[in-house]
Amino acid sequence: MITNVDHDVAARSLAETARELYARGWMEGTAGNLSTRLPNEAGHALITASGRGKGRLTAADTVEVRIATGAPVRPDAPRPSAETAIHMALLRLFGDCGAVVHAHPPYATIAAAHAWESDTEAEIPLIRFRDFELIKGFGVRDPAEVAVPVFPNWPRVARIGEDIETHFTGLTPGFPTVLLIAHHGATAWGPDLDSARDRLECLEALCRLRYLNSVATTIQETP
């Protein structure tokens, strides 16, 4: 049985991380959502409530939900994030996933939009990152090259969750625990909230480097 202390610590960590990412300009307005598995309450997670300003989030703006369904545990709880289905898909897929962070960081969002618009063949386009030292921040086995999937931003969020479950089911481990959603944002997960946040930072930094690299290449090639 979970103690209130565990629950409260988790709620405060979610709120603190949301305020931090808001301050970076990655959760503007009500954008972004975070969740964490409640290890002492099997099958439950804590997720941010929907539509709350992330710059002023408090522990009270969180909801305990069932990982199997995304439904709130208590009937009088606030509405969980509109993107609960995505968080629950990741928590169900990966037993070692302890936390999920979703934000709208600008370079990752624009990279995802561009990949989606330019690769009209692939159902789930991949953005490949090579060479940059930052790839090691994903903690992958082979940091020479990683591929990050870009999912379509379906209006029915549950469908994004379904796509994620289909894509990752049976995939050989070793991939970076990050994904992009076209014209929308980025999501990262890890054993705990700090590692999920760190991986999101690495993804945004890699997308920024990729963008700057393309600008530098264009300048170099301009006669």
Ligand SMILES: CSC[C@@H](O)[C@@H](O)C(=O)COP(=O)(O)O
């Ligand atoms: C500012 S609108 C952004 C939302 O549509 C959504 O993408 C988002 O990230 C936040 O949704 P929320 O339901 O508050 O968790």
Ligand SMILES: [Zn+2]
């Ligand atoms: Zn979002």
